[in-house]
Amino acid sequence: xxxxxxxxxxxxxxxxxxxxxxxxxxxxxxxxxxxxxxxxxxxxxxxxxxxxxxxxxxxxxxxxxxxxxxxxxxxxxxxxxxxxxxxxxxxxxxxxxxxxxxxxxxxxxxxxxxxxxxxxxxxxxxxxxxxxxxxxxxxxxxxxxxxxxxxxxxxxxxxxxxxxxxxxxxxxxxxxxxxxxxxxxxxxxxxxxxxxxxxxxxxxxxxxxxxxxxxxxxxxxxxxxxxxxxxxxxxxxxxxxxxxxxxxxxxxxxxxxxxxxxxxxxxxxxxxxxxxxxxxxxxxxxxxxxxxxxxxxxxxxxxxxxxxxxxxxxxxxxxxxxxxxxxxxxxxxxxxxxxxxxxxxxxxxxxxxxxxxxxxxxxxxxxxxxxxxx
Amino acid sequence: xxxxxxxxxxxxxxxxxxxxxxxxxxxxxxxxxxxxxxxxxxxxxxxxxxxxxxxxxxxxxxxxxxxxxxxxxxxxxxxxxxxxxxxxxxxxxxxxxxxxxxxxxxxxxxxxxxxxxxxxxxxxxxxxxxxxxxxxxxxxxxxxxxxxxxxxxxxxxxxxxxxxxxxxxxxxxxxxxxxxxxxxxxxxxxxxxxxxxxxxxxxxxxxxxxxxxxxxxxxxxxxxxxxxxxxxxxxxxxxxxxxxxxxxxxxxxxxxxxxxxxxxxxxxxxxxxxxxxxxxxxxxxxxxxxxxxxxxxxxxxxxxxxxxxxxxxxxxxxxxxxxxxxxxxxxxxxxxxxxxxxxxxxxxxxxxxxxxxxxxxxxxxxxxxxxxxx
Numbered sequence: 204x205x206x207x208x209x210x211x212x213x214x215x216x217x218x219x220x221x222x223x224x225x226x227x228x229x230x231x232x233x234x235x236x237x238x239x240x241x242x243x244x245x246x247x248x249x250x251x252x253x254x255x256x257x258x259x260x261x262x263x264x265x266x267x268x269x270x271x272x273x274x275x276x277x278x279x280x281x282x283x284x285x286x287x288x289x290x291x292x293x294x295x296x297x298x299x300x301x302x303x304x305x306x307x308x309x310x311x312x313x314x315x316x317x318x319x320x321x322x323x324x325x326x327x328x329x330x331x332x333x334x335x336x337x338x339x340x341x342x343x344x345x346x347x348x349x350x351x352x353x354x355x356x357x358x359x360x361x362x363x364x365x366x367x368x369x370x371x372x373x374x375x376x377x378x379x380x381x382x383x384x385x386x387x388x389x390x391x392x393x394x395x396x397x398x399x400x401x402x403x404x405x406x407x408x409x410x411x412x413x414x415x416x417x418x419x420x421x422x423x424x425x426x427x428x429x430x431x432x433x434x435x436x437x438x439x440x441x442x443x444x445x446x447x448x449x450x451x452x453x454x455x456x457x458x459x460x461x462x463x464x465x466x467x468x469x470x471x472x473x474x475x476x477x478x479x480x481x482x483x484x485x486x487x488x489x490x491x492x493x494x495x496x497x498x499x500x501x502x503x504x505x506x507x508x509x510x511x512x513x514x515x516x517x518x519x520x521x522x523x524x525x526x527x528x529x530x531x532x533x534x535x536x537x538x539x540x541x542x543x544x545x546x547x548x549x550x551x552x553x554x555x556x557x558x559x560x561x562x563x564x565x566x567x568x569x570x571x572x573x574x575x576x577x
Numbered sequence: 578x579x580x581x582x583x584x585x586x587x588x589x590x591x592x593x594x595x596x597x598x599x600x601x602x603x604x605x606x607x608x609x610x611x612x613x614x615x616x617x618x619x620x621x622x623x624x625x626x627x628x629x630x631x632x633x634x635x636x637x638x639x640x641x642x643x644x645x646x647x648x649x650x651x652x653x654x655x656x657x658x659x660x661x662x663x664x665x666x667x668x669x670x671x672x673x674x675x676x677x678x679x680x681x682x683x684x685x686x687x688x689x690x691x692x693x694x695x696x697x698x699x700x701x702x703x704x705x706x707x708x709x710x711x712x713x714x715x716x717x718x719x720x721x722x723x724x725x726x727x728x729x730x731x732x733x734x735x736x737x738x739x740x741x742x743x744x745x746x747x748x749x750x751x752x753x754x755x756x757x758x759x760x761x762x763x764x765x766x767x768x769x770x771x772x773x774x775x776x777x778x779x780x781x782x783x784x785x786x787x788x789x790x791x792x793x794x795x796x797x798x799x800x801x802x803x804x805x806x807x808x809x810x811x812x813x814x815x816x817x818x819x820x821x822x823x824x825x826x827x828x829x830x831x832x833x834x835x836x837x838x839x840x841x842x843x844x845x846x847x848x849x850x851x852x853x854x855x856x857x858x859x860x861x862x863x864x865x866x867x868x869x870x871x872x873x874x875x876x877x878x879x880x881x882x883x884x885x886x887x888x889x890x891x892x893x894x895x896x897x898x899x900x901x902x903x904x905x906x907x908x909x910x911x912x913x914x915x916x917x918x919x920x921x922x923x924x925x926x927x928x929x930x931x932x933x934x935x936x937x938x939x940x941x942x943x944x945x946x947x948x949x950x951x
Contacts, residue, residue: 248913
């Protein structure tokens with residue numbers, strides 16, 4: 204079996220972040236290690252999985268789901284992941300992934316090298332979500348990608364904010380890419396794959412587990428030069444990601460909040476203990492991670508435009524799909540407004556550049572924020 | 578004129594924080610310096626004031642207002658003010674006060690040595706005021722005095738919080754103690770004098786000026802081992818007090834808040850630039866300045882238990898559904914482990930309370946963390 208197939212097979216047989224197997228692959232190569240597992244008389248978990256693995260099924264499923272499989276050395280493979288080979292273990296895990304399935308057309312190495320991880324609690328407050336979204340949108344405006352975990356709360360807010368810009372955003376999953384997780388973020392993850400990438404070291408068909416979330420976090424942290432924690436309980440996945448970022452020598456930033464807010468306890472503690480630098484906005488990030496992105500913000504802030512809309516205007520705007528035209532009647536129906544009022548609103552918001560007239564109706568402008576959010 | 582009267586006279590003739598006059602007094606003593614001013618042919622501001630001063634009027638007014646006058650060496654004089662003799666100048670001011678008028682029965686040296694300064698904006702938000710008040714009340718509960726400036730906003734909130742406890746609180750004024758300033762805080766200042774102290778280096782009859790506020794701030798900062806800034810604009814009196822605290826080598830703490838709040842900009846910037854330590858509550862203060870230690874959290878923490886598990890232990894744990902029993906054979910199969918090893922692990926993690934034996938096998942304990950999630 205060649206190195207590429209062996210790495211894919213190891214992704215299938217071995218739980219991610221396994222230190223011993225990662226070390227063995229670094230020393231002997233994936234082909235030798237996987238062949239060893241296949242031959243092994245041991246009843247170990249990995250050996251048994253390797254012996255029953257049908258790689259063709261995995262490859263077919265990847266094809267069906269339009270996944271590419273990247274291994275070290277491939278164009279687009281992020282060199283930064285190599286730092287995991289020497290980083291301290293966190294909770295007995297570590298090591299670079301054997302390979303990565305990726306969905307989307309962006310170049311992972313570029314997006315992550317010019318990226319910042321934004322992580323935080325699923326049980327985020329509206330405050331935390333608005334900060335995450337604003338940060339992501341602001342960073343995207345500077346050509347900086349946002350890497351996160353695709354979860355509810357802070358992750359979703361960060362991806363959504365990033366999607367309002369033209370920068371690719373990257374969601375790192377803890378299970379196979381055939382099924383979006385969490386299911387409620389399916390649309391969001393589809394949009395992430397459309398504009399950036401959804402990636403995982405687990406093959407299609409595998410579901411997330413607690414251990415896989417922890418292993419996944421090391422990828423989020425290692426991919427980018429900096430990780431920002433927005434809101435999180437002390438014993439949280441986000442805190443774990445911060446540990447990984449520190450282990451990899453990455454910059455860690457933390458967003459403060461009201462002292463009474465339980466979800467700001469972790470950022471506050473990290474700042475106080477000098478494990479993270481206080482971050483109040485994009486300028487603080489740029490100051491620390493330097494000129495990752497060189498493009499100045501070149502267009503008016505879409506979010507600001509959205510914020511300026513009235514409830515009815517927002518309803519009209521949100522009636523539009525990410526792509527495709529609607530005629531005014533359909534917009535009125537979807538927005539729940541009378542046609543006359545709808546037409547007036549269509550005119551008004553087309554002036555702000557959010558929508559435009561097409562031959563056959565109306566559509567979002569190419570650069571508009573796609574309406575569906577988190 | 579004796580040293581005490583000469584110091585009182587200098588308080589009347591010389592603007593507070595005057596570096597040259599302070600240095601002269603340190604070298605020649607107050608009597609000699611004041612005699613020199615009286616004799617001086619110069620038409621300097623200080624000389625003219627000294628030559629027209631009627632100290633008896635000042636003493637009578639102090640008596641009427643029940644003020645004591647303290648000088649260095651007196652019982653109750655705070656030795657900490659001596660640090661101002663060597664501290665760097667701030668805005669060309671500095672030096673210890675020649676003396677202090679005090680109103681109230683508390684002992685200034687004791688209150689300030691066991692005290693913390695709480696400062697901030699007059700234009701504080703409800704958030705800032707509630708934090709200041711809670712902090713002051715919490716510190717008072719630990720017998721720690723709160724020193725502040727008696728102004729509206731953060732100062733008033735801090736004094737009020739302190740008044741809810743039995744600890745004395747100290748208001749440092751920028752004008753004479755015959756008239757409360759600001760007038761709207763008259764009742765508050767009366768209560769402060771009743772339970773603690775209101776103090777000033779300016780004689781009765783003098784009103785506050787901008788320069789006197791700046792000079793006053795050096796006393797607030799120098800009196801206590803620590804200064805907490807709650808909310809303030811960057812160019813603010815509170816920021817000036819922080820500069821004094823740093824110049825005197827005092828601990829500076831700053832309270833974070835929402836990143837969108839303009840009044841939290843200064844605390845955030847101080848924290849980010851490592852000029853202040855982040856402070857979310859009384860514990861943070863005690864850890865830095867107080868003799869009291871904190872007890873470790875005593876309740877069992879499920880997350881900590883999960884963190885302590887090895888990879889195989891976690892695999893066993895995660896084999897369980899949220900509800901329902903499994904027999905050991907099934908657990909072994911799901912976890913990919915041999916039965917013997919699985920049984921050993923089941924025993925081990927049941928001891929930590931994560932799983933328990935049921936009649937027919939094993940199950941998660943009711944309070945165990947459900948496995949999925951990050």
